[in-house]
Amino acid sequence: MKIGLLTSGGDCQALNAAMRGVVKGLANNVDNLEVYGFFDGYKGLIYGNYRLLTSNDFSGILTRGGTILGSSRQPFKMMRIPDENGLDKVEAMKSNYYKLNLDCLVILGGNGTQKTANLLREEGLNIIHLPKTIDNDIYGTDVTFGFYSAINVACDAIDCIHTTAASHNRVFIVEVMGHKVGWLTLYAGVASGADIILLPEIPYDDDKIIDAIKKRQKAGKGFTILAVAEGAISKKDAKLSKKELKKKLEEEPYPSVSYKIAEMITQKTGAEARVTVPGHTQRGGSPCPYDRALCTRLGSAAAQAIIDKDFGNMIAIINDKTKRVPLEDVAGKLKMVDPECQMIKEAKRIGISFGD
Numbered sequence: 001m002k003i004g005l006l007t008s009g010g011d012c013q014a015l016n017a018a019m020r021g022v023v024k025g026l027a028n029n030v031d032n033l034e035v036y037g038f039f040d041g042y043k044g045l046i047y048g049n050y051r052l053l054t055s056n057d058f059s060g061i062l063t064r065g066g067t068i069l070g071s072s073r074q075p076f077k078m079m080r081i082p083d084e085n086g087l088d089k090v091e092a093m094k095s096n097y098y099k100l101n102l103d104c105l106v107i108l109g110g111n112g113t114q115k116t117a118n119l120l121r122e123e124g125l126n127i128i129h130l131p132k133t134i135d136n137d138i139y140g141t142d143v144t145f146g147f148y149s150a151i152n153v154a155c156d157a158i159d160c161i162h163t164t165a166a167s168h169n170r171v172f173i174v175e176v177m178g179h180k181v182g183w184l185t186l187y188a189g190v191a192s193g194a195d196i197i198l199l200p201e202i203p204y205d206d207d208k209i210i211d212a213i214k215k216r217q218k219a220g221k222g223f224t225i226l227a228v229a230e231g232a233i234s235k236k237d238a239k240l241s242k243k244e245l246k247k248k249l250e251e252e253p254y255p256s257v258s259y260k261i262a263e264m265i266t267q268k269t270g271a272e273a274r275v276t277v278p279g280h281t282q283r284g285g286s287p288c289p290y291d292r293a294l295c296t297r298l299g300s301a302a303a304q305a306i307i308d309k310d311f312g313n314m315i316a317i318i319n320d321k322t323k324r325v326p327l328e329d330v331a332g333k334l335k336m337v338d339p340e341c342q343m344i345k346e347a348k349r350i351g352i353s354f355g356d
C-alpha cells in the first residue's frame, strides 16, 4: 500500500500525533506500506517536493508540536489559477499523485485545506481529511485537534494577566485567536475567569462593556479582564457591508480590534487599559494530553477507513465516537458559536458580560 501525507494551512500542536496515528494504524495492519510525505502542504504536492518516510520519522513525535512535514497557506480560491509560470496546479497535484501510484492521500488541515481536499476528491483522487485547527470551526465534527491545546496556552496567558491586573487596578484585554469564530475565546475566557468575553458571533455594544466595568468598580474590584476574540466586532460595524467594513478597518489606526476597545474604555472611564496579544504562541508548544489521545484515535480511524477503501471522508469525532463524514457534506461550511447555547447562558448566569 502507498499513501501520501500532507499538512496544510496554519499549524497546530497535534499534527504530528495525528500522522503518527495514521501510520502506526496502517503499519500494524497492512504489508509493504510506503508513506510519502509532501513538504509544506499543497505546495509539496503541486511541485513534487516529497520524501519516502520511514517508521523512524514517526517515532517520538507524539508530543512534538508543529509538523515534521512543514506547512503553508495555499488559498483554495487560487487553486484553479495557474502559477506565475502557467502551471495548472490541480493537474500538477493529480500528476504527482498518479506518478507515485498512491492508494490514498491523507490531508490534515482546516477549512480552506478541506475545500481543496474536496476538490481533489471531485477530481477522482482517494482522499481522507483530518480536521485540524485551533479555531474549532470545522463543521461536522464536535471538536478539531489543536483546539484544546490552544485553550491551555490562551488560558495560561489570561491567568498570568490576572495576577498583574490585581496589582495595578487596570483594565486588561487579552486578544485570542480564532479567525472568524469565538470558540477559543469562549473556552479560554470562561476557564480563566475573564469578566467580559467578546466573540464575533455576539457583536458588542461599547456602552455594555463600560457598564460591566463600572459594575465591577462599584463592587470594589479594582481590575477588569476582557478576553476578546481577534474577530470580535461592534454592533455598529456588524451592520456594514463586507466592502464598507473593509474600508473602515483600513482607515482606522488600530493594529487590531482590542486596541480600538482599549482606547474606547480609556476615553469613557479614564481607566488605564492594556492589551496583550499571545498570537502564535497559541499554536505552539506540545499538544495537551486530550489532543494526543484525540489524534491517536482520529489517525487510527483514518487508517481503518483506508484499509476499508472508504475514501472521500473527513474523520470526525461525534459524541466521543470517531465517524466518517463525507467531505461533500461539510466542505465550505463553518461551525460557529451559537449565541443562544447553554455555555453562554451559563457564563452569563455567573455574571460574565458578552458586551451585548
Ligand code: F6P
Binding pocket: 010, 073, 110, 133, 134, 135, 177, 178, 179, 230, 283
Ligand atoms: O486558523 C488558525 C489561525 O491561527 C487563526 O486563529 C488565525 O486567525 C490565523 O490562523 C493566523 O494565520 P497566520 O498564521 O497565517 O498569521
